[in-house]
């Protein structure tokens with residue numbers, strides 16, 4: 349749609365209320381122990397399993413893809429009774445030159461390859477080269493493109509320039525899904541985060557994403573909540589459902605629980621599915637797997653105690 353500043357200009361964002369709401373999330377409504385394993389298994393379905401490092405190699409990407417296909421060790425999946433579920437992560441996310449390796453390694457799995465593009469992570473490249481990079485990654489087989497925005501457009505509140513840029517990126521993606529990374533750690537205020545979220549959605553983003561993982565501050569719950577409220581307001585105004593991807597710095601299973609609770613409470617059960625929610629994370633799966641292993645061994649220990657008594 350065309351730029352419509354009335355959807356975000358003057359919109360109040362109450363920083364302390366947002367922070368309070370985010371801070372109480374863990375304690376106010378924790379997931380019952382009994383259901384934790386199910387929530388953690390669901391989190392795996394939502395992960396964009398990521399490697400975005402300067403020393404990435406084809407071999408590392410192939411190992412990552414093997415993990416994406418079978419995210420849990422057999423003994424854990426069997427212990428949880430989900431060995432036949434065909435559990436995979438949501439997508440594998442890599443740099444453009446790694447896309448062909450990921451496409452090959454994931455063939456037949458149904459797992460999409462996401463590529464960062466547009467001069468990730470800073471995006472400070474001429475626009476025509478950034479658009480060309482999107483087209484190149486799509487031609488290599490990327491089904492999803494994670495673009496970065498020009499932060500200066502936000503800092504100068506030049507919403508038209510931001511909208512124009514993202515619209516051109518959307519067009520360059522063709523049939524590929526586009527996730528717009530706002531790099532919220534660079535945007536200075538929650539008001540800017542809200543406005544940039546709205547502009548990205550108006551310009552055709554399929555997902556809005558918090559961070560590249562390279563900013564000083566990446567996915568935080570207060571910023572996430574601000575973006576989620578923008579998603580809700582945009583949906584109410586237009587009837588369109590846009591996805592959300594917190595990304596960067598998330599390493600612990602308990603974070604996977606907190607984000608899922610937030611999504612369910614704010615937007616509803618549909619935002620716990622991979623078409624509307626992803627975690628961008630390179631190292632959260634390990635802790636989820638560890639917690640699920642404790643769950644399995646704990647259950648065995650409990651049934652053993654029961655049998656012995």
Ligand SMILES: O=C[C@H](O)COP(=O)(O)O
Nearest residue numbers: 560561596597628629630
């Ligand atoms: O998009 C995903 C992020 O770059 C991953 O960041 P991370 O390595 O801090 O998990």
